[in-house]
Amino acid sequence: MSTTHRAPRGRPVVSLAALLVALAIIALAVVAVRDLVVARGWAPGTPWARSLVEGLDGLGATTASTAVGVAMAVLGAVLLLVAVKPAPRTHRALPADAEQASVELWATPAATAALALDVADRTCGVLGARVRRAGRRRVRLEVGTTLDRVEIRERVTTRLREELAPLGDPRVVVKVREDVR
Incomplete structure (x- = not known):
C-alpha cells in the first residue's frame, strides 16, 4: 500500500x-x-x-x-x-526503486552539493573544489587543477553524472580554474 x-x-x-x-x-x-x-x-x-x-x-x-x-x-x-501562491519546494525528489515504492526520499540542496563536492574532490587531477551555488535543480562547482582545463571539466562532469544519477540527475555546472582559494 x-x-x-x-x-x-x-x-x-x-x-x-x-x-x-x-x-x-x-x-x-x-x-x-x-x-x-x-x-x-x-x-x-x-x-x-x-x-x-x-x-x-x-x-x-x-x-x-x-x-x-x-x-x-x-x-x-x-x-x-x-x-x-504555493510555497516553494525546498528538496529534490529522489527516484524510488521498485523495492522502495512506498518510501519517498528527498534530498536537500546542501546534501546534493556536499555529494558533488566530494565526488569532484576525489576526481583524479583535481587539486581542490568548492561549491559556488547549490539549488534544488542545479549545483555550480569550481575546481582547481594544473592540468588541461577541458579534460578536467569533462572528467569531473562525467564522474558527477555517474555518481549523482541516483539523485535524479541534477544539473551540474563545472568551472575549472588553475587554483582554488
Missing part, C-alpha cells in the same frame, strides 16, 4: 504579508484600547478615532482619495494573489 506524501516546502510567500497585517491589527487594537482608556476618563486627552472621523467628515471624492482607493484595491489584489 503506497501513500503519497507532499513534497517538503519552504515558508509560504504570504507569511510576510500575514505578519504585516497582524502588526497592523495589533496597532489598531492599541489605538482602540487607548481610546477606551481616554473615553472612560482614566487618562487625559481626546480619543484619536473620534478626531480622525471628525476630520474625514464632509470630505468628498477627490483625486487624492481616488488614488488612495485604487492603491488599496491593487494592494488587496496583490495580497490575494500572494495568498494563493
Whole structure:
C-alpha cells in the first residue's frame, strides 16, 4: 500500500504579508484600547478615532482619495494573489526503486552539493573544489587543477553524472580554474 506524501516546502510567500497585517491589527487594537482608556476618563486627552472621523467628515471624492482607493484595491489584489501562491519546494525528489515504492526520499540542496563536492574532490587531477551555488535543480562547482582545463571539466562532469544519477540527475555546472582559494 503506497501513500503519497507532499513534497517538503519552504515558508509560504504570504507569511510576510500575514505578519504585516497582524502588526497592523495589533496597532489598531492599541489605538482602540487607548481610546477606551481616554473615553472612560482614566487618562487625559481626546480619543484619536473620534478626531480622525471628525476630520474625514464632509470630505468628498477627490483625486487624492481616488488614488488612495485604487492603491488599496491593487494592494488587496496583490495580497490575494500572494495568498494563493504555493510555497516553494525546498528538496529534490529522489527516484524510488521498485523495492522502495512506498518510501519517498528527498534530498536537500546542501546534501546534493556536499555529494558533488566530494565526488569532484576525489576526481583524479583535481587539486581542490568548492561549491559556488547549490539549488534544488542545479549545483555550480569550481575546481582547481594544473592540468588541461577541458579534460578536467569533462572528467569531473562525467564522474558527477555517474555518481549523482541516483539523485535524479541534477544539473551540474563545472568551472575549472588553475587554483582554488
